[in-house]
Amino acid sequence: MLTDRLQQQIQVAMKGGDNLRLSTLRLLYSALHNEQIAKMRELSSEEEISIIRRQLKQRQEAIEAYEKGGRAELAEKERVESKILQEFLPAEMSAEEIEQIAEQIIADLGTGGASDFGKVMGAVMGKVKGQADGSTVSRIVREKLLSSRT
Structure with missing residues (x-):
């Protein structure tokens, strides 16, 4: 389970004195734990991935805000946290793989x-299940639907 892996990584970060990694892992563990309490059951791996993606999205928004505000050091801190969070996501599908799935579903x-x-997007997201970012899938599906009209 992801929480077990997180706890191990937290211990390693504590022993290594890596405070930024430690705080990032603790925040992720807390987000997962809070969601588990709210749902009153164990989280599925799809739900865990969704929570990690939500955390990543928050970091991306913070990076943009810090860069607009001229706070480069804080933006860099958020980038490092994003890289740490990405370690816990499964490997992403390539754009070519997503295109093939989209073409097959459209056909x-x-x-x-x-x-x-909406119909195609729902079917494609059902197939890729956490292995691809929704915005990437959306862009590819939109391109395929527009090109299939011509």
Whole structure:
């Protein structure tokens, strides 16, 4: 389970004196634990991945805000935290793999217009299950639907 791996990594960071890594891992553990308490059950791996992605998105937003505010040192700290969080995500699918899945689903559903975006997007996200970022999938599906119309 991810929480077991996190606890081991927290101990390693404590022994190594890596305070930034330690605080990042503790925040992630806390987010996972709080979600588990709220749901009153063990989290599935998809839910754990979703929480990690949410944490990453928060870091990305903070990086942008710090850069706009001229706070380069804080933006760099957020970048390091993002890299730490990414260690706990499964390997991402390549754009080519996502394109193949999108093409197959568009062909299977017999769709071809932008009006079918939601239907195709839902089917593709169901297939990639946490192995691809939603914005990347959205961009690829949109491109495929627009190109299939012509």
